Amino acid sequence: MAIDLKYTARQQALRSEVRGWLAANVPTKPLPSFDTEAGFEAHRQWEATLNAGRWSMVTWPTEYGGRGLDLIEWLIFEEEYYRADAPFRVNQNGVFLFGPTLMEYGTPEQKARFLPRLASGEDIWAQVWSEPQAGSDLAALRTTAIRDGDEYVLNGHKIWSTRAVYADWGFGLFRTDPTSERHRGLSYLAVPLRTPGIRVRGIAQLDGKSGFAEIFFEDARVPANNLIGAEGQGWSIAMATAGFERGLMLRSPARFQRTAQRLVELYRLHAADCDPGTEAAVTQCWMDAESYALATYMTASRLIAGGSIGAEASLNKVFWSELDLAMHRAALAILGARAELREAPGVESGAVDDACRWMDGFLFSLAGPIYAGANEIQRNIIAERVLGLPKG
Amino acid sequence: MDFTFEEEQRLAAQSLRALLDDHCTGADLRRAAEALDFESYRAACATRAGKLAELGLAGMLIPDSQGGLGLGPADFVLLAEEAGWAALPEPLVESEGVANVLLAELTRHDAAAGEVLGEVLAGSALVLCAPPGVDVVSSIGLADYLLTGAHDGELAVYRTSELAIESATSVDPLRRLGRIRQLPGRPLASLGGEAARLAWQAAEARSAVFTAAQLLGLAARMTALAVAYALERKQFGRVIAANQAVKHQLADVQIRTEFARPVVYAASAAPGGVRAAHALIAAGDAAQLAAQTAIQVHGAMGYSWEVDLQFYAKRAWALTGLQGGRTVQFRRVHTALRDGALPIGPDRLFDQVSLQGAQP
Structure with missing residues (x-):
């Protein structure tokens, strides 16, 4: 069987x-x-x-x-x-x-x-990809790493680097050939973030915390043996990384199944107060979390049997990011006025903690459709590489 | 734990696809749909019906101890998907996937049904089923026998020639509905009590999963038709497929379809309960979205009788209403969640209890 x-x-x-x-x-x-x-x-x-x-x-x-x-x-x-x-x-x-x-x-x-x-955990790593002018269009990046003896000299400006404020190392793409354009002339480098000439500045997120950072490079010198792969091979290595990220391992289904479970439990506590629309949203979210988990098991089985994951990884990314958002929206709808509370003297602390957790989660879930390749880009990839439609 | 199909199962689906690519084209469907009477309808379908009989699927899911092939629902789910892909007019799924197994179950309790089972296994009779209380049956005119019940909790087999049937019209001209007006006094064989209830429950679970599989095939087919049209139709000097507004709509259909797929396949491994309901909802939503999007992508052509897309869309609309439709299936899932009847959480995905869940 x-x-x-x-x-x-x-x-x-x-x-x-x-x-x-x-x-x-x-x-x-x-x-x-x-x-x-x-x-x-x-x-x-x-x-x-x-x-x-x-x-x-x-x-x-x-x-x-x-x-x-x-x-x-x-x-x-x-x-x-x-x-x-x-x-x-x-x-x-x-x-x-x-x-x-x-x-x-x-x-x-x-x-x-x-x-x-x-x-x-001695070294915590941050991804150093985006630049002010190179977000979805990553190949537009301009930060340079010019070979000088047995070092690379880095100059430029990276941004939206998650957890870079406190991280020890960054991995990212740099233009090692300053005359090159687009995907050519890029190299993949491991960069110690506490290097003279590197300045990391936290950027406050929607929740007020510095979860991401911008990084300024001014003649920062990095040993040449931190080059991963060959010089100029950066783009293809980065795309392999993007495959891991969007593929299976960035967001395991268990994360969403756990959130769905908490959502159902929250709903059960407040079932008597819920409108049919919220009830439907809870049920739909739970089913979608199950679907995502089953899809991952199917992909995992296929990969174990020797298959590979390609552009269909983009389907995953859109699905889980929109599911995460929907689950948190449903939770906030159930919580009603309690949802906005950050702290509330006199209210039992457990109840407030739980409400805060949902609001924090909601704020974070808004980032899901943006990071790891905006969902608009993912939908383009699905249309072009899965369905075979032409580039616009 | 292995969530993949075997080579043999894929090959069986491929050979059905090949047969239907040749004999169940849009033009074939149109000819059948536009047939003026039942005789010309049968004539339009005759070649394909003959080819299907040659596939040797008879008794696929009937236990080998009763002369069948003894295969399981997971062996049939890809075939059901192909039937959907082609909007197959013949009730292959309804007979081979659902009614025949039910007949075998009846025969284990009432040997009088054995003769009918023999005809089914020989490929000389077609059996369909309608749970007690459901009086409208698709393709009833093609069937020799009907499994139904005079009252709730009965499973009985009747000769269709002895039933009072009046025709009913479906939005899908290929479903050829009939309404049972009256059952004859005595069935050929019958069963009551708990055994009958369980047999019907299992049949409905299989029907849910295989209906979901057909909807999956229909969704994929309508996406393919929309993609083909978008690649061909030019406006403003370029194909409309180059427009992001078109691309993103089709990407959304693809997402809904591909996340319904594993639910349907998982449900086929153990048909029943909440997962079967989930499969029907997920595949139904994908097919509904595919139909609406494909029509939109086709523009005014999509609203015309001339485009074959209509046959797939109408099948999807008809199938999504079965078993109480989304409302009943959704309530089943919702009730199980609300009442805590379903163990949930990251470690319970394949829990046997959660697979069965709460029955209505």
């Missing part, structure tokens, strides 16, 4: 092991937001704890400190992770974007230098 939707004994054993470890190790009190200095360090500490249990990079090969789990096992790990309400991963971009890129394109020396410190 094909389509076997039962876990094997080994998969169930993995689930139990993960569940047991998380029950013993997840902080009982939620960590402060990683968009604050104290919160960032608390989350860095959590990465170290995860790594000590060898749970920080479960899909990485064992030689790099991972467990070599396949994608189905990764999904199980993630399900348990979100079930336990474990802290968000401050090194998300390092673990899921830079790590796999380095494993594919890095030299043995680079892997040895970067991967263990990434895994342990």
